[in-house]
Amino acid sequence: MVELSDLDRSLLRALAAKARGERRAPVRLGLKAEPFWGALLAAGNRELASSFFQPGDSEDAIKKMFAKVPEGTAEFFTLYLTLEPRAGFERLPPVTESVRRLGVKRVVLGSLDPAHRFRGEGKAALEGHGIEVSIADGEEARECQSIVDDYAKSMVRGVAQLSARVKVAELQNGEYDLDISQEALPAGAHPTDAVIRRTGRMADSRGGWMVVLDADGWERPSDRTILYQPEDRAVAGARRLSFEGGRPNLAALLRDLAGLGIYSAELSNDGELFRQALTAGLVDTVIAEFPNAEDPAQAAARVTRVRVASGAPLDLRLEGARFLDTENRRLEARVELN
Structure with missing residues (x-):
């Protein structure tokens, strides 16, 4: 060869x-x-x-x-x-x-x-x-x-791959704060098939959750493709979004998505659900930005203990980091629980 x-x-x-x-x-x-x-x-x-x-x-x-x-x-x-x-x-x-x-x-x-x-x-x-x-x-x-990472995972485990965009800040005690981001990524930076998100105007109700196929169309209601929505608010053709403990049942949702031929999904703008997903081992990768770090790759390598929303710190590592932009500010890394 x-x-x-x-x-x-x-x-x-x-x-x-x-x-x-x-x-x-x-x-x-x-x-x-x-x-x-x-x-x-x-x-x-x-x-x-x-x-x-x-x-x-x-x-x-x-x-x-x-x-x-x-x-x-x-x-x-x-x-x-x-x-x-x-x-x-x-x-x-x-x-x-x-x-x-x-x-x-x-x-x-x-x-x-x-x-x-x-x-x-x-x-x-x-x-x-x-x-x-x-x-x-x-x-x-x-x-x-x-x-093809998400496709490979769906073949082996029968679930869609889950990612999230986060901003990472080092705390004084050596821990790191992971803040799930709502900012849009540049086109093509990290494509996913679906976005799991809740709308701000209904943030306190189950009705605020949706799973959409077109992330760019989120602010254009007439254009977006809604795949899942709570039953009491579902548009015509939307599937029923099941809940557990007041939040979407991510494990069931990721299995359903894989069955539909959707191999990747991004979780957006809910810190508590992100924390639950991390604890359950459902998050495969994060798109991480280190606004205050001189060397984001070295900062990612030092992450061993994080705080997400409320609750006790979580022990995890960010492995296999690779940069997604020419300025070397945003990177993708695999999440590994300790």
Whole structure:
């Protein structure tokens, strides 16, 4: 297997960054689980075409490229994929067959399939067609794997991945305060399929909770897609949001979301529910901002004990931190309970 060049790594990182901005919530619910992935065709350092597969699409990302590539020229190009292509018939024909028809002679994979029963099959099928296959490692592999983390979790555990945006401040006693944020992230910084949120004007009632598919449409009531709402206030077509102890039953909700083909959700603007989710081990990642830290990565590494809303401190760590912006102020980290 040929090792990746610096150019390969650069193009793969560019594809992963573009993929995070292209991901959308599924347009059809209840379909068989499918991962989101992206493809980029390049000649040297020149990007010729890119496309993305959204769960529920009628064709794969490679077929979307056919019209963009002059016939008979692809053999001189390199195809970059964030995810290993499937080699078998499922809802759509094999993606490996689309790659063969495209005509490339070299493919760079950002990550292998997270589903164990499919892992390695796509790579072997491509090599069987005489295509040279290289697999990313290091930071490039991590970037591509992060795109399908929520899909992989839903396959293994049957629940959607839960994240939250927080501002982190160090307290005088060495503990850290985690304040769940209401601020919007830059487009594509950390895409999620759904947002769990309560509205300010109904903050003291169960009626204030909603689960929406379009976070950007939250302030545009006519545009937003409401997926769950309390039964007594539900709009037409909204599912019933179940409650436990006066707050949404997150464990049940995350299972339901995964069953609908929604693999990720973001919890917003409720510190007490965030605390409950942390205690129950339901929070997978946080998007953390350290406003007063000179080095956010070092600050994240020092976090071992936190305060969230009211109640006793929680013992947890922020692992695998990676920056999400060029200013290195906002990072994503995995939550691990001590």
